[in-house]
Amino acid sequence: DAKTTQPTSMDCAEGRAANLPCNHSTISGNEYVYWYRQIHSQGPQYIIHGLKNNETNEMASLIITEDRKSSTLILPHATLRDTAVYYCIVRGPNFGNEKLTFGTGTRLTIIP
Amino acid sequence: DTGVSQNPRHKITKRGQNVTFRCDPISEHNRLYWYRQTLGQGPEFLTYFQNEAQLEKSRLLSDRFSAERPKGSFSTLEIQRTEQGDSAMYLCASSLGSGVFTDTQYFGPGTRLTVL
Numbered sequence: 001d002a003k004t005t006q007p008t009s010m011d012c013a014e015g016r017a018a019n020l021p022c023n024h025s026t027i028s029g030n031e032y033v034y035w036y037r038q039i040h041s042q043g044p045q046y047i048i049h050g051l052k053n054n055e056t057n058e059m060a061s062l063i064i065t066e067d068r069k070s071s072t073l074i075l076p077h078a079t080l081r082d083t084a085v086y087y088c089i090v091r092g093p094n095f096g097n098e099k100l101t102f103g104t105g106t107r108l109t110i111i112p
Numbered sequence: 113d114t115g116v117s118q119n120p121r122h123k124i125t126k127r128g129q130n131v132t133f134r135c136d137p138i139s140e141h142n143r144l145y146w147y148r149q150t151l152g153q154g155p156e157f158l159t160y161f162q163n164e165a166q167l168e169k170s171r172l173l174s175d176r177f178s179a180e181r182p183k184g185s186f187s188t189l190e191i192q193r194t195e196q197g198d199s200a201m202y203l204c205a206s207s208l209g210s211g212v213f214t215d216t217q218y219f220g221p222g223t224r225l226t227v228l
Contacts, residue, residue, distance in 0.1 A: 043219035102154025
């Protein structure tokens with residue numbers, strides 16, 4: 001699985017959009033980008049994933065660059081409950097790539 | 113609440129004791145995973161099951177660790193002769209296991225183990 005690079009920490013004002021970047025310059029053509037977050041002392045929570053098209057769900061949007069070497073997770077209207085560690089993970093297709101390889105993630109703090 | 117439950121949520125034990133954790137996955141999820149997370153680090157993969165078959169084990173899973181999923185539903189993770197270095201959060205996740213290309217894992221709340 002390709003490695004990812006994320007900033008160690010970020011702050012965002014409550015109500016503003018939080019944009020979390022992730023670099024994955026060695027990503028292969030069939031590898032997906034997944035985002036999870038972990039609120040203090042809880043298990044990781046799935047947010048979104050994508051291959052090459054931009055994706056949106058009720059939680060967030062995922063923007064993947066055309067060359068797929070980087071992506072951005074967007075939380076459109078951040079609330080205090082979005083304070084968490086956010087993990088960007090690159091993972092191959094289903095069979096033979098079952099495990100998730102977490103890095104240390106980005107600690108996002110939402111400021112009132 | 114993802115539907116994955118883990119028990120107990122907290123366990124304190126003395127060094128040398130055996131401990132067992134239980135994970136109940138989301139109903140009808142064929143795959144079940146165990147991860148371990150130490151302070152300040154992301155979760156690390158330990159092992160996973162496809163139904164009752166244990167298909168992959170990390171080298172982190174020493175011979176003191178054993179995991180089972182006897183009927184393809186709940187799973188147990190046992191640690192024998194616990195050491196202080198085993199202190200961590202033990203996370204369980206499950207997935208459908210039937211996706212053609214992707215298979216999203218959903219995590220439980222974890223069991224926090226403290227070895228004194």
